Amino acid sequence: MAFPVLTPSARAFDSGDYPVKVYKAQSGSETRILYGDKRTNMKLQLTYANISDANAELFLDHYDEMKGSFTTFDLNSGAKGGWSGNADAIGAQGHGNNYRYEAPPQVTQVRPGISTVTVSLIGVL
Amino acid sequence: MSKVYTGRDGVLQLAGVTLAKVVSFSVQSDLETLETTTLGDGVRSYSPGVTGYSGNATLLYYKDSNNNVNTSDLLSKLIKTGTTGVSSSDTVSLTFRWVDGTDNNDITLTAYVTSASIGASTADLVRAEISFQGTGALAAATIGT
Numbered sequence: 001m002a003f004p005v006l007t008p009s010a011r012a013f014d015s016g017d018y019p020v021k022v023y024k025a026q027s028g029s030e031t032r033i034l035y036g037d038k039r040t041n042m043k044l045q046l047t048y049a050n051i052s053d054a055n056a057e058l059f060l061d062h063y064d065e066m067k068g069s070f071t072t073f074d075l076n077s078g079a080k081g082g083w084s085g086n087a088d089a090i091g092a093q094g095h096g097n098n099y100r101y102e103a104p105p106q107v108t109q110v111r112p113g114i115s116t117v118t119v120s121l122i123g124v125l
Numbered sequence: 126m127s128k129v130y131t132g133r134d135g136v137l138q139l140a141g142v143t144l145a146k147v148v149s150f151s152v153q154s155d156l157e158t159l160e161t162t163t164l165g166d167g168v169r170s171y172s173p174g175v176t177g178y179s180g181n182a183t184l185l186y187y188k189d190s191n192n193n194v195n196t197s198d199l200l201s202k203l204i205k206t207g208t209t210g211v212s213s214s215d216t217v218s219l220t221f222r223w224v225d226g227t228d229n230n231d232i233t234l235t236a237y238v239t240s241a242s243i244g245a246s247t248a249d250l251v252r253a254e255i256s257f258q259g260t261g262a263l264a265a266a267t268i269g270t
Contacts, residue, residue, distance in 0.1 A: 007164055007165060008163060008164055009164065049159075050159040050160060050161045081164055082165030083164070110159060111175060114172060114174075
């Protein structure tokens, strides 16, 4: 089952970082060692405001299909809808990552048949 | 026959009984809207949410020949002794009516009195002002026929 093809009403993206370890001496001098050549740990939060309960259920079904935060998956164009830049920039695959759920989807029912869903994803190698 | 309504056509009823000395009333209906605009849209879109009713009325504080005060049943829903406060049974049935001969154009709702004020000032009539919040569905809405 693919990630639901719906355009979010809000999206927040944290571009993550390269695996860097920092050693700091008592003098204050800093040594940084780069342990990898792929940026990772990017975070993507998607909000789907006031969608139908049937669509909200798609996220719950997908979360279950992915065994919660266990399985990684790629995002489709729907999740990147409204972004006019390069889709790779807010994706994970361009850096060898895939997304997995960072937290369970949060479903808030706002009236009968209408819910708001917030999905938090994290890119992992 | 065509007709423009005026204040003379307005009637406010409490539980089906016309209240005396009503100066003004207003009833308002609101629809909550849920925004469904998504990223990339250029125009906002909405889904309908829930509707509600509220309003206010002003009455002269008036005692009739039988010593009944016209505002008693409204004010007593909020201005009362005891520590119980307002309970779920403290609702009133209000009918806002615009009369056209034998035809009545009505809005009837069940409401809580959410605000009640009464005072006195030199060289002026004593007025009672109430605000209300409707609860549940309208019992009548015959304003268009």
